[in-house]
Amino acid sequence: MADGMFVRRLRAWFGSMEVLHGIDLAIAAQQVTAIIGPSGCGKSTFIRCLNRMHEVVAGARTEGQVLLNGADLYAGDVDPVDVRRRVGMVFQRPNPFPTMSVFDNVAAGLRMNGISRNGALADKVEASLLQAALWDEVKDQLDKSGASLSGGQQQRLCIARALAVNPEVLLMDEPCSALDPIATAKIEELILELKRRLTVVIVTHNMQQAARVSDVTGFFLMGELIECDQTSRLFTNPTDQRTEDYITGRFG
């Protein structure tokens, strides 16, 4: 059973520009933590530090620790590729592999991890598509191109793809921004299901979504974590004036 993530004194730079100024945050296991804040506050950079995607950008670096089950993901002997399997990610624009079928999209990670027996693949693909609440809609069309699905379905396909490799944490960077309200509602419903098994961190510029979906919400501003609290408390009685100004729409 997972133990959650702990972020300690996390700093991040693009070249010489420091964009995260020492973040300390506890991300509880099997809960949904939402990260909100105005554009440019560092929330996407933050979430990309959680699965070592920030460092992929030329000139980008981090300092500090990100602990998953007590072990620092940035320790010298850790394989960043394995981090990205354990800490999966779903992006703003659904990005199924365009030339692959629905089946192959979900199986891609499994094949890369050495699973090639057809029976085992098929079972895992079905299980992942079930977990992503997409199985019923695609079970008779597994060989259709991934790109032929609707936007909402593509996003659930990407979630299935991330789930196939058994992550402990799922990061979601504005996963519903490109989707219509009904598709958004389906994904939000799915998130509430997923948190029973996984830890979910969702970055969203939609405060109402954070309020609906999360257990804990963190408010970022100019590279700092201003406040982090139970969602019900943050949205009814925040401690910091800047948090209140943001969530009431007085700025940002």
Next chain:
Amino acid sequence: MQRHFHEELQQVKDKTLRLGSLVESMVERAVTAMVDRDSNIAEETIRSDDKADALEIEIDDACLRLLALHQPTAIDLRFITTAMKISTDLERMADQAVNICQRAMELNAEPQLKPYIDLPIMSQLAQKMLRDSLDAFVEKDVPKARSVIAGDNKVDQLKRQIFRELLTFMMEDPRTIARAIGLLLVSRHLERIADHATNIAEMVVFLVEGRNIRHSSSPAI
């Protein structure tokens, strides 16, 4: 999400009904304390007020949470704001029941002034108005709500009748004044309870039709 939201709405409904039940029982027992001249019942009923206060706060907190976290609209929004107002009326009714208990304890310490006939009738009417207003809330039943509003006249009439009768007692014999005033106050508390039930019924009309009929004196609404 929708599922969780609707479950939470149901919980608000359930808590409101529980508070309504508690208040109804408090009113009945308060009048029993007077009619049976049993001050133990009065004391017990006064202690129930803490439960009523706690339930009102629970309902308000739950409604606040629903508003903050789910951005409800239309009937859901009207339901939540109505529930908040109804819980206030119910809590005030509980306070009135406590007041009746206090009058009962004072009256029980003196010889009974007269047989209590009209006050129990008033109490029955007020309790029925409370029950019907909450049924109307749960069933979204506008005709039932309107009948509660219409029933308020009868309670007011009874209060005036009681006043006239007690006035004659007081004019004939000043030694009856303290007890007569005690009984008058009980009739006032019961009349306020009926008024609160009327408020609840008016909120039900707002909930179902989206129209505010409060504070209007026109009977043909």
